[in-house]
Amino acid sequence: MDNRPPVRTERIGSTLLITIDRPTARNAVNAAVAAGLAAALDALEDGGELRAGVLTGAEGTFSAGMDLKAALAGESPEVPGRGFGGLTQAATSKPLIAAVEGWALGGGFELALGCDLVVAAEDATFGLPEVTRGLVAAGGGVIRLPKRIPYHLAMELLLTGETISGERAGALGIANRVVPAGTAVDTAVHLAERLAANAPLALAAVKRITRAADGVPEPDAFRAQEWEIAALKSSADVREGMTAFAERRAPRWQGK
Secondary structure, eight states: OOOSOSEEEEEETTEEEEEEOOGGGTTOBOHHHHHHHHHHHHHHHHOTTOOEEEEEEGGGOOBOOBOHHHHHTTOOOEETTTEETTTTTOOOSSOEEEEEOSEEETHHHHHHHTSSEEEEETTOEEEOGGGGGTOOOTTTHHHHHHHHSOHHHHHHHHHHOOEEEHHHHHHHTSOSEEEOTTOHHHHHHHHHHHHHTSOHHHHHHHHHHHHHHTTSOHHHHHHHHHHHHHHHHTSHHHHHHHHHHHTTSOOOOOOO
């Protein structure tokens, strides 16, 4: 019997690598995976020296989505207040990057959509096949996909349940980077370290402003932004950023 945890974490520099580790189940999400992902996100949020996270799956598969056998047995793949996999509705402040190799189906695709950036292997497979099982992509697929790509293309994927390759996902704008198979994690970690060079308070503010502006009239979005800007202007990091620029050196962020 395999007693290893279904989600494992590894610190790489200022990045937390989060790996769904149920390869024999194609990294499908059951209650234990959802709890493990929620705990990993907490570790990312609470880690003072951690600046970004990378989410992936073990042994060449991102995630096949909801574990249907576990669901039939009464397990929930959701965490209250955090959504599917403990992630799709979680309000994280630090950047999270999906590194997709192999299958990202159903809830697996929705986990990727719940991240801020996506790195995809060119031969990865994305799809939302819920309608073929009498369900809908309720973990964010139906809500988020039409906001990320043109409406008619999103509806084709949602209504047919058909899949697309990582290369096609890049062409549609679902993936930020499309890379050779086997290199998605390395590319995502490199990208995470690039983000980590920027001010952590500013990164968190970008995420909060983006969420607050989603679906609201522009004047309301600007009002929501005002408090964030005022808080940033009074931070030590803003002064450090300007001082570092004037002194032609790299800034030393404190997150204060």
